[in-house]
Amino acid sequence: MLRQASKILIALGLSLSCASYGEDLGQILGAASTQELAAIQEGRRAMLSSMLGKSSGPFVEAYVQGKWSEVLKHWGTEVAGTGFASSANGKALLGLILFANGLETTGIEQLFQVSQPAGVSPALLNEWKRAAPGSAPVWKQVQIKWDPEWTKTFGVAARVRATAQQLRSKEDLKTIEQMITETVPDTAERAWLQWQLVTALAIKGEVGEAAKMLGPLMKYKVNPVSDGLMNITAARLLYKRGYLDVAANYYNQVPKSSYYWFEAQEELGWIYIRQNKPEDVLAQTNTFMVTDFGFLVGPETYYLRGLAQLSICDYPNSVKTLMYFKDKFRGRAQQLIEVQSKGPQSVDQLIQAMNHPDLKVETAGQVVSKLPRRVLRDEKIRQLSQGFAALERETALVSKNFAAPAEKWLSEMLAGKLASIKSMVGTRVQALATKELKEIDETLTRMQVLEVEVIQQVDSAAKRLAKTGSGKGLKPTAKKGQTGSRSKDSLTFKTKANEVWFDELANYRVNVKQFCANGGSENEKAN
Template identity: 30%
Template sequence: MISKKTFVSQLLMVTALSVGHNALAAERFSVKDWGNSLENSLSEKSGKTTLNLLDFNKLESKVIGSSSDSKIKQKIQKARELFAAGKYSQSLALYNEVPRGSDYWFQIVEEKGWAYFRQNDSEKALAQSKTLLSPQFAEVVNSEAYLLQSLAELKICDYKSVFKTTQMFKEKQRDRIASVQALTKEGFNDAFLTVLKKVDKFPLQATEVGESLLKLPVLYYKDVELQKQMLRFKLSQKGMEVLAAKNVQRTLQTQLDQINKEAFINMKVRLQELANNETADNKRVIGKLNLVEVEAIQRVHTDQKLADAAYTKNDFKDTNVDQLVFKDDGRPWIDELDKYDVVTKSCAQNVRRKM
């Protein structure tokens, strides 16, 4: 299992590859700065400014509702629509417009893999899944990444790799799946409460939630409703601190306390919903992985009887003088991710199979 410290450092490196990432970070809303503004408005007895600062609905809409990744979400939605319509090449073109440093990058790589799979291009599908299941990210990616890889391996009759993938799924995803499943009943865990305590800027980014990704639903920190409730909780908490320090507005302090308690409950409910959804998806994936494994076992016994002449083998595409090629040793450098090229040995010919 990759250490938490190593995982966070790798995540920081990947995110840093995004063009303009630092510029986006500078534009985000800070609860600490908001608290300073509230304190100043109270000192200056500017009632209008104070009321504007305490308009949480307006703040939520401005900070979360119009976040900087809305354009990326629109591209993803359009790409999915094209995928559903069978226009895989067009969907891939849109997916490729999303920068690698995006918080949605894992999701993009996986969905690209499924598009290649639907195009019957198992080699490119495997190139995507190999990025997702690299040692840096195998514990935090969506469980469907393992299904994608195992199906692509089954399709090219690489049964040994099928068994390796299903075994890796059990080893790498067990803890996170168990943690997410526990959330369906408990609502909170230490990982989330740690994030809630330390986070200051919104919208949230992966680099700030770091280790919690090992214990919480995939992309939980990008969920709009959860972010709104987290923001409301942090604002009401900071507001109470400011008012208590100045010993003013006791009635307002009581109102903020009520808002704080409601936000806490709403966060728990939303996390449970996210955990329930992901747990249902995980159960579906586990069921399909079991079927893939059974199919692979059956095929092994059949294919052992076939002669080598029944198979064909592909070659890597030619490279030019400006390219360097390295054999995969299972320990990729960060800048190698999403640049895999996979060549496979085809299944035996003239054998009828149902996929």
């Protein structure tokens, strides 16, 4: 009995190579003896016999010999539609066969249809464990719901890759902390979990604890989180604690190639507002007034600029900013309302763009011209897009190798999965559209308050000038800007109006002469 069990384990141990390469046992083992081959085949036959209740037939023989394409073809004619096919072992076995044929995403998702993992044969689970290690890239592409039982088979690394993006709320803190203790230090899995812990702590409001976790994480050599996201997160945590100068330093470290650079520039402007440096706010936002980045620039940037202009009593330009905002975001709001109600016009184009290796910030504005600006950095959409690309490759494989009428169920299965992902992407885009519409609405309210303030101050200034005369006697307060060109990317003015030199952006310096601080009514001074 023990000898028989040993043979089964040997068979399952060597079957990984077959699953990985889809080759015949003889080709893989090469110089293996006849006795060894017989033991492997006997072990496979025993496993199938225990599950199917039979030890012979075309399906069994193809599986025993490791002829995976034949196994899948015979599944459709011999096993599909039977009671076994709908059982836990049936779903797990079909998943393994799909995986062995190169349909890895489909195979794992098929396995995870099993509602009770404990009901799957230990021998079959052992083969799965060898076929899909936790380091396999496919775990990042699958759309599954993780049962804790699966961790016993695939380990924490697989769980992290498959589900870590779902662990984000403050309710997940204990789960994340437990998973961290189960991962190996200095690995991508440990780093990703620590990043999730940072975000969960920040959401909970424990800014200090989040910052303590983030510091060491930023020094990791193996880190799946981009430099841009790490730096802007560090800046935000420091900003919340009131360390404005240090926060500004981290905002400036967000690279211009990052999708977070635009928000970093905006949030850096708020630091200058709090430090009473309107001249630097104007310099910070000037880039977005002279260069068209489409809607990669959020609405609050224009409120920030208008606020700085108001603070130095630059009423004409403050009004220009107000009008520019209204013109720009009136049409934008209509676009987003349509996306919110009907979904994006072309999910396929978005998915294609998300998977394009050469998509850069310089050209990203075209992609989001009619979509929420945050789609390009949305983790969920990126994961769905990667899964979609994997399923497209598997669809091509099915079309090439399994095109017979009896195998139509395979292409139909994949078509259903592709449609499901497109639907999820569309739903996510609609949610982002709703979020951006709310942001525009809130900014519009602030802009309206700003507009009223401009009118009041202009009226007050007019009355003051009527009393004092032409105003020639007023002495302005000079404020020199602190922002500007750095030696590594100094600003050179361009000869072509439509030419954008990306390294020159955010290198403006503005000096202002502030008149409104000299004199004025008590009401105006209070404002």
